Amino acid sequence: MKQLGINALEFKGSKSINKIKVLGKGHVGIVVLGYTKKGINALKIRRLDADRIEMMREGEMLRLANSNDIGPKLFGLTNNFILMEYIEGEYLPEYIINHMEKKRHVAIKRTLRKLLFDCYKMDMNNIDHGELSNASRHVIVRKSGKPVIIDFESSSDARQTKNVQCMCNYLFMGSNISINLRKLLGIESTFPLIKALRVYKNANYRNRFEKILRLSGLSQ
Ligand SMILES: Nc1ncnc2c1ncn2[C@@H]1O[C@H](COP(=O)(O)OP(=O)(O)O)[C@@H](O)[C@H]1O
Numbered sequence: 001m002k003q004l005g006i007n008a009l010e011f012k013g014s015k016s017i018n019k020i021k022v023l024g025k026g027h028v029g030i031v032v033l034g035y036t037k038k039g040i041n042a043l044k045i046r047r048l049d050a051d052r053i054e055m056m057r058e059g060e061m062l063r064l065a066n067s068n069d070i071g072p073k074l075f076g077l078t079n080n081f082i083l084m085e086y087i088e089g090e091y092l093p094e095y096i097i098n099h100m101e102k103k104r105h106v107a108i109k110r111t112l113r114k115l116l117f118d119c120y121k122m123d124m125n126n127i128d129h130g131e132l133s134n135a136s137r138h139v140i141v142r143k144s145g146k147p148v149i150i151d152f153e154s155s156s157d158a159r160q161t162k163n164v165q166c167m168c169n170y171l172f173m174g175s176n177i178s179i180n181l182r183k184l185l186g187i188e189s190t191f192p193l194i195k196a197l198r199v200y201k202n203a204n205y206r207n208r209f210e211k212i213l214r215l216s217g218l219s220q
Pocket residue numbers: 023024025026027028029030031042044072084085086087088137138150151152153
């Protein structure tokens with residue numbers, strides 16, 4: 001941690017481990033707040049029982065995502081730690097449910113459009129996130145409404161990309177927010193969307209992506 005310039009940790013967050021509060025925990029890492037002289041950051045610490053011996057690969061995938069303006073900014077990387085930008089906000093489903101209650105439909109649409117554009121950008125640049133078919137804990141929406149995709153531990157630059165497909169499946173078909181989202185966006189049948197996603201799969205052309213936006217009620 002010293003190597004990364006960290007001089008303090010803060011145990012705060014909605015999860016806890018043996019009464020110690022943390023920002024998050026997954027099967028690879030535990031994420032806490034870490035302070036450097038530049039300020040507050042998120043520090044992902046490799047779990048001793050993780051199914052990997054280092055964090056380098058994940059860090060490199062995050063760096064690649066960053067080069068496309070995606071993901072929390074990477075600040076430092078060692079075998080056991082990823083130091084990155086702390087993203088403050090709500091998980092995607094909570095954001096959607098809260099904003100639906102407040103009838104902030106335009107804001108939801110703007111966020112989802114941006115999210116699908118980021119997925120498209122990753123598709124175009126050969127980064128497959130790998131865990132977007134369950135996006136519920138892999139997208140944090142900032143107060144400004146900007147979505148940030150996190151956790152590149154399953155990402156690859158050597159696989160066929162499926163970001164747009166996985167995200168659309170999650171949003172419109174396979175999750176507990178899908179019915180509400182379909183209603184909100186006026187998606188009467190998912191059949192044309194499924195077909196468009198299949199066509200898109202073969203070549204991620206812009207016009208094919210825009211058809212997906214149209215069928216999702218998200219083209220402006
Ligand atoms: N950059 C970040 N800013 C804020 N919270 C984060 C950040 N990265 C991770 N988290 C929190 O920590 C949790 C676990 O991180 P994640 O990268 O998904 O770990 P794992 O690879 O073990 O699944 C996330 O669901 C999120 O709540």
